Amino acid sequence: MEAQGSRRRQLPVLLLWVNGLMTLGFAGARQQTELCNESLMLEKLPACGRSFEEMMKKVDSKKWCNLTEFIMYYDNFTQCTEREANNASCFWPNPLAEGFITGIHKQFFSNCTSEKVHWEDPPDEILITLILIPVMLTCAMITLVVWCSKRSDIL
Secondary structure, eight states, X not given: OHHHHHHHHHHHHHHHHHHHHHHHTTTSOOOOOSXXXXXXXXXXXXXXXXXXXXXXXXXXXXXXXXXXXHHHHHXXXXXXXXXXXXXXXXXXXXXXHHXXXXXXXXXXXXXXXXXXXXXXXXXHHHHHHHHHHHHHHHHHHHHHHHHHHHTTTTO
């Protein structure tokens, strides 16, 4: 009997110990111990930019603002920058990689300004209809529920 009580008191301690091991990464989680080699990453990223530039030469410059024309090239560029950052033991995206990617964006997409959509209200007839339909349906549903709850003998 005493042994069971002792085990019950030791169980929370055991659970805390296991939780501590898992939190520290001893349960199979890989911890990043290497420091980011920023100079290596900055040395390798321009190769990604040159590759992207070569691929973008295949696309007419008038179509550079249409993402569907070069999405595969941009995906390759993104994967390249991520791979080079990871090879240098850096997380991705990081401020240096973002600065490089921003430079590529300025080089190719600086003329791609988004046109602002001018929103305006619909005509009053349509607006009143769009407001009144849900209000009337709500009133009808409330009336139906009240009527059915008073006539429970029929149901």
